[in-house]
Amino acid sequence: MRIAQRLNNLEPYLFAEIDRKIAEKKAQGLRVIDFGIGDPDMPTPKHIVDALCEASKDPRNHRYPSYQGLPAFLEAVSSWFEKRFGVQLDPQKEIVSVIGSKDGISHFPLAFVNPGDTVLVTEPGYPVYRTSTIFAGGHPYLLPLKEERGYLPDLKSVPADVLNNATILFINYPNNPTTAVASLTFFEEAVYFARKHELIIAHDNAYSEITYDGYVAPSIMEVPGAKQVCVEFHSLSKTYNMTGWRLGFAVGGSEIIDAFKTLKTNIDSGVFNAIQYAGIAALTGPQDYVTAMCDIYKKRRDLLVECLEKIGWQVKKPQATIYVWVKVPKEFDSSTFTEYLLEESAIVVAPGSAYGPSGEGYVRFSLTIPEEDLLLGIDNLRKSFLQ
Numbered sequence: 001m002r003i004a005q006r007l008n009n010l011e012p013y014l015f016a017e018i019d020r021k022i023a024e025k026k027a028q029g030l031r032v033i034d035f036g037i038g039d040p041d042m043p044t045p046k047h048i049v050d051a052l053c054e055a056s057k058d059p060r061n062h063r064y065p066s067y068q069g070l071p072a073f074l075e076a077v078s079s080w081f082e083k084r085f086g087v088q089l090d091p092q093k094e095i096v097s098v099i100g101s102k103d104g105i106s107h108f109p110l111a112f113v114n115p116g117d118t119v120l121v122t123e124p125g126y127p128v129y130r131t132s133t134i135f136a137g138g139h140p141y142l143l144p145l146k147e148e149r150g151y152l153p154d155l156k157s158v159p160a161d162v163l164n165n166a167t168i169l170f171i172n173y174p175n176n177p178t179t180a181v182a183s184l185t186f187f188e189e190a191v192y193f194a195r196k197h198e199l200i201i202a203h204d205n206a207y208s209e210i211t212y213d214g215y216v217a218p219s220i221m222e223v224p225g226a227k228q229v230c231v232e233f234h235s236l237s238k239t240y241n242m243t244g245w246r247l248g249f250a251v252g253g254s255e256i257i258d259a260f261k262t263l264k265t266n267i268d269s270g271v272f273n274a275i276q277y278a279g280i281a282a283l284t285g286p287q288d289y290v291t292a293m294c295d296i297y298k299k300r301r302d303l304l305v306e307c308l309e310k311i312g313w314q315v316k317k318p319q320a321t322i323y324v325w326v327k328v329p330k331e332f333d334s335s336t337f338t339e340y341l342l343e344e345s346a347i348v349v350a351p352g353s354a355y356g357p358s359g360e361g362y363v364r365f366s367l368t369i370p371e372e373d374l375l376l377g378i379d380n381l382r383k384s385f386l387q
């Protein structure tokens, strides 16, 4: 047996050593508070679960679903998109369902990248942008996101020879892990850049609805002409606490979506109809659940940020996402600080370096833990660092 080369090109799993240490602590009977994972802890709203239960009883839904998504689901996406962003999408031509946005993002380069092509990958970022590029035979060109630029990429810094070969630019705002947000002005610049250099922008908008303090996240599709050069991935995972359900959608101009559909018909057979009906209930039903959930995250954010600031660590109070991005004190790097927090306070964070070289020097706290655990974690931090 031999394992394909493409698997050897992946970075070693950075959490492995930390996972081992967590297991050690737990074996000692210590209660470890996990701020590491970004997986919503609250249940899916009841009306969505009910829609699944109902639809799952209908034998028509037990057969293969449509590849591109149920017409009713695509219609629901289209109305939601227009209401939310003021952008009209043709349900049949400009929208396709995906089995969670990870499915969409991980396969997208297969439709647009030839072996040897370059893909511009912003980092720190969701690791799938890089790995999906490698799986398609492309070369990731890492485009750093720096604090001093508000974690927006310096598009002008990309050398001409790299650009000549580039087919996709991956961006993600509101951003995981830095929590940065982008204005419509930045999206306009990005669309201009994509047109000029004939590449596709793949925008990951997984956190568009998880925002605070009145901030409203835009869609890149709001930029005139964006459809021709952009695809945008959306997910029901974070918005409706549906990470386990696997439902999202990609939107863009018909040429891009068409090619992507051709690819996907050869990979998967669509999303279980009953889950799409649940998705319709989510998108067309009451949205006050989303507001209430953001209020809960906001409360957690404020408790955590207040504590971290009191300790004296440099924190960016997020306007969006389910994370808090923290600069590590000078004497540490991402991974030694992660280990130190585990040793001193029995809390787990995600080392920024796991998301790319420019994440070095930061750690990410996730807000997806119940308040009781959050308070315990904060208490541990206070005891270790404030007394």
Ligand SMILES: *Cc1c(COP(=O)(O)O)cnc(C)c1O
Residues within 6 Å of the ligand: 038, 099, 100, 101, 102, 103, 126, 172, 176, 204, 206, 234, 235, 236, 237, 238, 243, 246, 247, 248
């Ligand atoms: C959580 C997340 C996703 C994906 O979620 P799915 O559950 O696959 O829809 C995509 N991008 C980013 C940046 C995320 O954090």
